Amino acid sequence: MPHNPSLFPNDQLWPPIADRDFTLTVRRYVEEHVVPEADRIDAEDIYPAALARQMARAGYSSITLPAEYGGGDRPFAFALALFEEVAVGSAALAVSLLTTFQAQAIIRLFGSDTLKRRYLPQFANGLLASYALTEASHGSDIRTLDTKAIRCGERWILTGEKHFITSASGVDFFVILAETDVGVSAFAVPRDTPRLNVYEGRNSATFGLRNGPHMNLALDEVELPADHLIGTEGKGVRQAVTTLDYSRTLAAAISVGIARAAFDTAYEYTRNRRAFGQSVFEFQGIQWYFAEALADIDASRLQVFHAGKMLDTGEDIDRYGSEAKLRAAQVATRTASMAVQVCGAHGTMVNAPYSRFFRDAKTYEIAGGSTEILKNTIGKYLARGGGTLHK
Numbered sequence: 001m002p003h004n005p006s007l008f009p010n011d012q013l014w015p016p017i018a019d020r021d022f023t024l025t026v027r028r029y030v031e032e033h034v035v036p037e038a039d040r041i042d043a044e045d046i047y048p049a050a051l052a053r054q055m056a057r058a059g060y061s062s063i064t065l066p067a068e069y070g071g072g073d074r075p076f077a078f079a080l081a082l083f084e085e086v087a088v089g090s091a092a093l094a095v096s097l098l099t100t101f102q103a104q105a106i107i108r109l110f111g112s113d114t115l116k117r118r119y120l121p122q123f124a125n126g127l128l129a130s131y132a133l134t135e136a137s138h139g140s141d142i143r144t145l146d147t148k149a150i151r152c153g154e155r156w157i158l159t160g161e162k163h164f165i166t167s168a169s170g171v172d173f174f175v176i177l178a179e180t181d182v183g184v185s186a187f188a189v190p191r192d193t194p195r196l197n198v199y200e201g202r203n204s205a206t207f208g209l210r211n212g213p214h215m216n217l218a219l220d221e222v223e224l225p226a227d228h229l230i231g232t233e234g235k236g237v238r239q240a241v242t243t244l245d246y247s248r249t250l251a252a253a254i255s256v257g258i259a260r261a262a263f264d265t266a267y268e269y270t271r272n273r274r275a276f277g278q279s280v281f282e283f284q285g286i287q288w289y290f291a292e293a294l295a296d297i298d299a300s301r302l303q304v305f306h307a308g309k310m311l312d313t314g315e316d317i318d319r320y321g322s323e324a325k326l327r328a329a330q331v332a333t334r335t336a337s338m339a340v341q342v343c344g345a346h347g348t349m350v351n352a353p354y355s356r357f358f359r360d361a362k363t364y365e366i367a368g369g370s371t372e373i374l375k376n377t378i379g380k381y382l383a384r385g386g387g388t389l390h391k
């Protein structure tokens, strides 16, 4: 049974926080193009290349890029609204867009003018990208990496292996982190670079956020021009962490979208399901579940959009992005769990969407910054006596 947000009787339950016209346009796009595909993407673990490319070409994946690079030049709230709405239809598709945003962000924030001029305009033309950090022995801890980069004259030579790379089955471009003599560094790597092999590993399938297998990248002396180093050699961890502050906030918006989808679908079902001569929703005990969930989701949405404002100003984004993702991921898991409960046996059915909501929500407590790492980031903010607001 596909989840159908248009069945919800009150469109005002989730009023647009960003620009109303933009948000409602995305909402309609999602109902028409994304909702019908969501269950299939999840069940078959498909990278939704055609939809991701269509959205990129429509300017969605470059919505915050400056106009000089062909972007929409919009504040971050537009991107958050986009990710929330897309995730109501399919968190997997939203994650496919997120990997592109993440690769774009590190070039926009740290890339040389040459790299920016070469790659940023391609995003508005539909370029899809992945961000490759994780290795078999390095997940949360990326201070050192087994993938190495050696400078040889005017070229870099990269050797090593990346694991768990989302969207990698279908993208055109990678940002890859590798260690040089002076530390971890980031590199721009077009997919068609010789001796870069993308393949499905033994552990490529996850139970949630299934947008195609999370691929392995094997780099066998991959040669890159010297100017494909992104930012400063040895500063890759700092750059990656700052970029993650942006993508974490987008991930938080995706979690809010998952929570909304679970809420709407369970609300619809319980209003129609009858027991003891009334609709299940009419039991006060059931309404309390929804009241808690609504309060949770509303608070999380506000937190996410506040973090978006901070991304526009650049203030304390480690704190606000981490808080937003920490809370939203937990709210999504709680709401998805509630949705299963109030729907009874129907909630546990394989052909109902609640298991997808629950699996996606739980997986986002780990992917893109685990709950524990987010708490560490907030703890570090507190330990240093706060950020710019407290100086």
Ligand SMILES: Cc1cc2nc3c(=O)[nH]c(=O)nc-3n(C[C@H](O)[C@H](O)[C@H](O)COP(=O)(O)OP(=O)(O)OC[C@H]3O[C@@H](n4cnc5c(N)ncnc54)[C@H](O)[C@@H]3O)c2cc1C
Binding pocket: 099, 130, 131, 132, 133, 134, 138, 139, 140, 141, 163, 164, 165, 166, 167, 206, 208, 209, 214, 363, 366, 367, 368, 369, 370, 371, 372, 373, 376
């Ligand atoms: C669906 C999905 C998609 C992903 N996509 C990508 C991708 O596109 N690109 C990419 O590079 N990676 C990707 N990853 C990998 C992801 O970034 C890592 O899984 C994540 O960073 C955690 O690393 P790990 O799994 O190795 O856990 P580990 O680092 O082995 O950690 C295991 C547990 O210990 C906890 N832990 C670790 N360190 C600390 C600490 N200092 N304090 C307290 N607790 C700690 C962790 O939170 C976790 O609970 C993806 C993962 C998933 C699940």
